[in-house]
Amino acid sequence: MSALLDVAGVHTSYGSSKILADVGLTIAEGQVATLLGRNGMGKTTTIRSVLGLTQAQSGSIRFRGHAIERLSADKIARMGMAVVPEGRRIFANLSVEENLVAFSANRNSTREPWTLDGIYDLFPRLKQRRRNMGNQLSGGEQQMLAIGRALMTNPYLLILDEATEGLAPLIREEIWACLSKLRAQGQTILVVDKYVDRLVTIADCHTIIERGKVVWKGPSQALADDRMLWERYIGV
Numbered sequence: 001m002s003a004l005l006d007v008a009g010v011h012t013s014y015g016s017s018k019i020l021a022d023v024g025l026t027i028a029e030g031q032v033a034t035l036l037g038r039n040g041m042g043k044t045t046t047i048r049s050v051l052g053l054t055q056a057q058s059g060s061i062r063f064r065g066h067a068i069e070r071l072s073a074d075k076i077a078r079m080g081m082a083v084v085p086e087g088r089r090i091f092a093n094l095s096v097e098e099n100l101v102a103f104s105a106n107r108n109s110t111r112e113p114w115t116l117d118g119i120y121d122l123f124p125r126l127k128q129r130r131r132n133m134g135n136q137l138s139g140g141e142q143q144m145l146a147i148g149r150a151l152m153t154n155p156y157l158l159i160l161d162e163a164t165e166g167l168a169p170l171i172r173e174e175i176w177a178c179l180s181k182l183r184a185q186g187q188t189i190l191v192v193d194k195y196v197d198r199l200v201t202i203a204d205c206h207t208i209i210e211r212g213k214v215v216w217k218g219p220s221q222a223l224a225d226d227r228m229l230w231e232r233y234i235g236v
């Protein structure tokens, strides 16, 4: 399996605050990978560095075999990287349907791109709410919409930051079920979340960071078997 995303030796700062020190992360095509760690350890900063939203000071970030560490966020998005950001950031004044079609594109040149019907099959609630405005949706519906909107760009890599934060348990389960379906369809995914017990059943591999440094990497079975890691680095 070839690496779709290969991050190596990344250092990122906000002004004079050094946040990431030598972060590395590899995701093979078709894999679901997680980025784990307590609050404030640098997960979002890692994602922002990969997306080109915060430029890494040094290190290499390769996506689909191309060096992207100096490219703009817009160029990187157009190469087929889509994010479901923390806080969702859906358009409050557009309907569900308008949110979904606003940036639709076939970035991975698939013969079967996502359609509105495909998204509505994945999240039937969105179909019921399709004429509602973004600001009339519950947190769970907003998250479904944010995922649907990202999928409508047909990304090679889908990134979810805090995939289920603030959601009710049943809605969380819907999001996990959605990720499992996407994985079965071959979608490559990087997910940040704190529910390790669910992530070890959905994802293939995991990277744990603490204070901007990678402290552990490994497959689901190894993480599932080592509860000490959960307590020590993830706080669960």
Ligand SMILES: Nc1ncnc2c1ncn2[C@@H]1O[C@H](COP(=O)(O)OP(=O)(O)OP(=O)(O)O)[C@@H](O)[C@H]1O
Pocket: 014, 017, 019, 037, 038, 039, 040, 041, 042, 043, 044, 045, 046
């Ligand atoms: N714009 C910013 N300017 C300065 N420091 C920042 C900025 N954004 C984040 N930080 C700091 O960088 C560190 C890493 O933050 P980051 O958001 O990457 O962590 P995280 O692991 O995603 O945590 P969380 O789950 O709380 O979002 C934290 O100490 C945070 O306070």
